[in-house]
Amino acid sequence: MFRVLIVGAGLTGSLCACLLRREMPSNTRIVVWDKARGAGGRMATSRSPNDPTCTADLGAQYITATPYYSQKHQSFYEELLAHSILKFLTAPVEGMVMKEDGSRNFITPRGISSIVKHYLGESAGAEVFFNYHVTHIHLKDEKWEVCRKSGAPEQFHAVVLTMPVPQILQLQGDLDK
Secondary structure (H helix, E strand, O other): OOEEEEEOOOHHHHHHHHHHHHHOOOOOEEEEEEOOOOOOOOOOEEEOOOOOOOEEEOOOOOEEEOHHHHHHOHHHHHHHHHOOOOEEOOOOOOOOOOOOOOOEEEEOOOOOHHHHHHHHHOOOOOEEEEOOOEEEEEEEOOEEEEEEOOOOOEEEOEEEEOOOHHHHHHOEEOOOO
């Protein structure tokens, strides 16, 4: 069984898991590790402990799609609109600079992290683990041995690093291979 580890459960990691699931054979085991308590990364949504309907987006509050990106990634926007994850932004936002270039703005009624959660959900069968903080990556016997702060090291055929570059630079091991 081919094992792939995706490090990071933000937008890039969740979309990577989704696309790999759609393209790879069903016997490919996709595993996602994130050091945080939940999915989202820089697209996190915080919920009030007293009222779960009270939310605050901690990353992007809205998404702007330029005409170029709207065309290039049309299928992604259509999918998110069809699942009511994205909606067109129809009201002004304080401080927002409106462009006359045909750009469109979207909001996420269930919070910005709903995009990430959607793609993780679409990665059917992917195993997602939180509080898994990767510290070392070593190439051993043509597989990648990945160590985390707690728990035994695990081996993977491929590793995809999706966390921010400063976090990648903190990793120890054989990253130059």
